[in-house]
Amino acid sequence: MPAQLTWPVEPDGPSAVVLVLHGGRDRSQAPVREWQTAVLRMRPFAGALADASDGRIAVAAIRYAVRGWNGAAASPLRDTELALEQVTGRHPDLPLGLLGHSMGGRVALQLGGDERVRAIAALAPWVEPQDPVRSHPGLHVLIRHGTRDRMTSPKRSKAYAEALAARGVDVTYESVSGGDHAMLRQASQWHQRTADYLVRQLLTD
Structure with a gap:
């Protein structure tokens, strides 16, 4: 089954668009299912973005073809590159944001060179x-x-943020005290803070 792109939030005439990227595993050729935890935990972010933007942001979500990164294949990265073409084709010229968790965060950071x-x-x-x-x-x-x-690793995340800052990128690193990988502790804070950040960056000229 190929990767699938859905639109949890798509208002008429949006001012920006965010693509949501779920997590996965180091290696796995197993197909991604819509009921898997990695997929489900990203759903509240769509609602948070809709609320924080007063309906001005369209939210797309990708479901990768397989669960693993899979070494040099970088399976979710390739899927997301294709999804970006679909997103920008559907909403050309809109400010674009990426929101990724875990493996999805790795995908998002590796697309940081994409000027879109x-x-x-x-x-x-x-x-x-x-x-x-x-x-x-x-x-x-x-x-x-x-x-x-x-x-x-929080240490690797912080080091990556510092490397971006050294390049002159506007980067913010936040350490979430007591936060776990699944973002279950302080869940609403994860949703709201992330949505507020993307709204500010995408809807402010």
Whole structure:
């Protein structure tokens, strides 16, 4: 089954669009199902974006073809590159944001060099030391990581933020005290803070 793109929120005449990217695994060729936790945990972000933007932001969500990153194949990255073509074809010239969790955060950060992307929110991103630092002029990045995350590394996230800052990128790193990888603790705060950030970056000239 190929990757699927859905539109949880699509108002008439939106002023911006956000693509939501879910998490996954290191290696897996198993298909992604809509009822899997990695997919479900991203749904509240669509509602938070709609509320925070007063209905001015359209929200698309990708469901990858397979659950794994899969080494050099970078499976979700390829899926997302194709999804971006669909999103920008449907809503050309609108400010575009990426919101990714875990593996989805890694995907979002690796698309930081795409000049169509104005803002990125990477939540508990999976960052590897060999990941290239990608950016372009005018990019805004928020990286949030919980202090109790045992799945992905807050230290690597902070180091990536510092590398972006060294390039002159407008980047904010936030350490979430007591936050876990699944974003279950302080869940509403994760949703609201992320939505507020993207609204500010995408709807403010």
